[in-house]
Amino acid sequence: MTSKPAQPVALEADAPRPLPRLARPPSVADWIPTVSIPVDCEPAHFHEGLLQLVLYPEQSSSTILRAEILDDEQDPADHLDLAGGDAQTRCPLTGYTCVRRVRRRVLPNRPQFDWAMEQECLFYDKRGSEAGESEALVVLLPDFAQLDRDRGDQRLPYYHPQVYALAFRYLADHAGTSTSLRIDLVPLPSQPLLAPLPQNDRLFRTAQVLAKYAAKLCNGQAVGYQKRIHHDLLVGRTAVQDTYQRLKDKYQWMLHSWQESTDATKHVFEDVAIAAWLVTYWAEIYPDTEGKPPGGFVDVGCGNGLLVYILAAEGYSGYGFDLRERKSWASYTAPRPDLRVQSLNPVTLLPSALDHTDSEGASGSAESSDWPFPRDSFLIFNHADEMTPWCPLLAALTPGPRVGFLNIPCCLHELAGRFERQTYTIPAAFLADLPPSQIAADHPSADGSEAWRASLPDDLHPLLFPFYAAAPLSYSKPAAKGATSAAAASPTGDVSILGGRYHAYQLYLAHLTLRCDFVPAREALRIPSTKNFGLVGGRAPRSPGGTGRDQEDVRDEVRQLLAEVVRKGEWRARRPEGKAGERSGH
Template sequence: MNALGAFTVHNTVMDLPIRLKPKEALVPKPTLSNAASDGSTFTPPEAIGERFSPFDLATAPKIPCGLPPEVWTIVQSAPACFPPQYFLDVSRNLLENPNLTASHLARAELSYQSFADPTFNPEATTSGDLASIVKHLRPECQPRLVESGVDGFELQWTVVRKLIPRNPKLDSALMQTCHLFTSARDVTITNSNGKEEEAAAERYLVVYIPNVESPEEIPFYHPTVRSLCILYTYFPSHAPDSMLPSPGILSIHFDFFPSHPLDNRLERTALMLLQIIHKHSKGRQAGYKKRVHHDQIIPQKRFQDTYAYLKGKYAKTLIEGWVEQTPPEKHVFEDLGIAAFLIELWVNMYGGEQGIENQEVQRCNAQKTFPGFVDIGCGNGLLIYILKEEGWSGWGFDARRRKTWTTFPQEHADSLVEMLLVPRVLLPDAAAPDDNVVRNSPPSHNGVLPQHTFIISNHADELTPWTPLLASLSDSPFIAIPCCSHDFGGTRFRSPVHKKYIVEDPNATGKEKNKQPSAYAGLCSWVCHLTERMGYDGEKEHLRIPSTRNIAILGRTRKSGLDGKTLEERLQFAREVVEKEMGGATTVEQILLTWMRSGGELVKPGKGGH
């Protein structure tokens, strides 16, 4: 048993216990009647601390933080009313996700963590004595202790992390030591009039120490301080007549460099940090659950590292040379993100053993065995240019040539073809199409590709529902990133909703639970349905791109259906699927006529399209 006693508060992120001495039960929420004596209704007053509202430090209650006041300065504080486990959950989550508090950061990589280290010694007085592995770490990765100590607190865990910036060319990475200290000692509270009050308290102190020697080594995204700490003081026996306005107090403290005293920027940074911690702690208390989960297919680190590399190599040139009327930043950063995802996806798929330590070797192996890609409805062709520049073979086509195509080097411009897709599925006699509508159409492709060609369907609109069907004809893997909903005839419509593929909002309450899915959610569910209908084991990923249309649906592996079937048998099955999805009363011939009319509109100047 820990010296602090038997009371356990669980950190639900890793379910690791933090032990404190027994306390009274948490203060129950006050109950207020919803009806006044005259029968009218009223809204109960909101408890102090429910919303973030910082104190005026001149009148705020003073609570000892355990750190020497001659070294540490309180910068901001605010009332709070959530139990401590939510503060602990948020603190643990922020260890690997500092981007929640600083937009210039991508993530953090943990170099050392004590959670599962049996040699961790919380009573160590030197860094080398903290754990047996410390002496084997590089000097910059070794944890730093709080030089002045923390009176009355006990160390619970230590983490050394590397803060990774979004733009490595602009900001450098930073090693940082993080500690959690806890205390269950009673504290003396002092109000603005000097009145003192003794109270039972639980204190949780998270200390962040940049592993630097001077302020010049600290990047822009980090406060220019020697150390900072967040203190949450919780009073489990808080009474309404106490001098404290709420059962919890959040505060932030800085240890300044002599050359960098408190300024407006540091004050605003401290305020923002407290506000974010308060917001996320209240959200967890309310039962908030994350609805969107990124990095299900490609690990965050690999994607972000590749994206940062591509962004540094291409972004500036592409933005400066933009010739379309659309905003360059959105398209450039979006396609760079998609390219980063595809590159890492293809390394996984074609690079051989995942255990190869040298990523360049694995990438070279992948490019040697890569079957090539085709981007259907390639638009401005930017994605094709980036992928080919990075050594991935492929081409693309679109119904209408774009201005951007002329800005690419000739070897890449030659990979962009102006043509319509006229799916062979719709042609009654694919070998010799003598239908007048088809014969008089612009140059076209029938959608039958070399076997295993990787199909990219990026916001391809009219081509989106066709993507799984085209892939099935050539036994090809594919990625579809839906945008606007069209039926198999190329006509705008609201896609049918397939609830099997709809992810319910875990935070929805009341009427929100029965709310109809959005048109975009319905479209994605339909594409997932078509993917499975064509025998693929569908996967879904929320891409890290600057677009609300960021869901990628992948078909990489086949689980049933068309294995061993001839092309004609696959075509016939696809025709049956198309007719059924179009309602059953519309023939393939009628769908072809509608498709060709839609295609004719796409090739007109000034029109968008696939």
């Protein structure tokens, strides 16, 4: 039977091992012991866990957008003395040694209600512990002077506990048999508090939540926890979040005029988040066309059409289509987006493109009205169901060297039938064409992805690592010359990853993407959906003089894939609904 996790317990006002008063800035009140929770870790794990809490406060509170790190000083003890300096950045505690100082600016998730706040985060070790007792400490100090300068008052924002100072403490007894994480606080001078805090007080409940979350981080560090879901691999977090905030403020009126029966909050914010990611990503890959796909975008299976509307309103040309018109479509005005009722049957559409060659010798059908994707367009497949695996094939036959796509799978479909496999292997010949890393060098991730990349085996590309898969993970690397252990290596040179069906499906889609001559990369999108993995594809770079042969090879790959689907005879295209269904279409 699994034991229940430890819970924080309330502390009495006279709890042992009290903290000394803050010397600078001078505190007018003593620390109030608040809650304590058992932890199973060492002081170093405590500091690493609390560092995560300091760097990523949004993971502990949905009211926080992120923290911008203004300064990170290692071993600043010599500078944190009582002599001179800015009072807000000098906070020694008698008997403690400051080993790290982080200054951060915390940004609100709701800027219309909250405001930004700067804060000192001071990491301490205990000097000369008594009776062998060890202690570590992290003190959070709001910068009231900064609040006064920026706002004209010293009020703390809602997302921050209403306290003068907050301390996370690691306490171990002399035998080391009992270790705990404890939270003490100093009340605001304007809001004196009784000790102990009443357990129905909001501040006490906040301390309970923080203690549980901090304990989880510290215990995770002790057992070697590694983050599995990594965001911001392709574009920077700051740019995406800032764009999202701008678009959310601009289009949240849609919540009150939603025409569909679906959850307005989920769908509006999800499409806003996808639009924010696309706008940021396009700015990176299309700098010479003002951050816009040269051929526009096409949203396949656009559903309620909100994503198409947002992109159109932001000045991006393109269109979307679906099997039936939605009630929302008529409500989108100024500008009115291009939304169409249309079905897509790749089994009948692809052969005509394979037989066509444009004026530049490239496959596709730029001049044909039957081909739905313009030259150099960007394809969007957002939860496109059974159309999901067809995305790279359709992109492959779309003319132009700057074609790209974003594929966000929902249900697990193969080209024909359901995807049921628990493992998938990409042949080594295709892996050799992968670039060194999918993480852009000039866009280091804000959530530690560079460390994640460095921790991978030297011969394992980040694309192959199951950042969505549950442990345990089994990795079979390519066989080295002269290897004798068949269990430790794949004799074919292929890479096999046992990471669960969802990661196997990612590898399946990545293999299709490679077969269609696109370079695949993954992103965990910041959208309110459990299916938020996105596969991005861009044209593979061409070697001089090799364009014609490479393109014919791609067409042969598509022919082979299409022939296998036809042989199985399982593909059935959906027909448009309503009046459009009376007409046959692609």
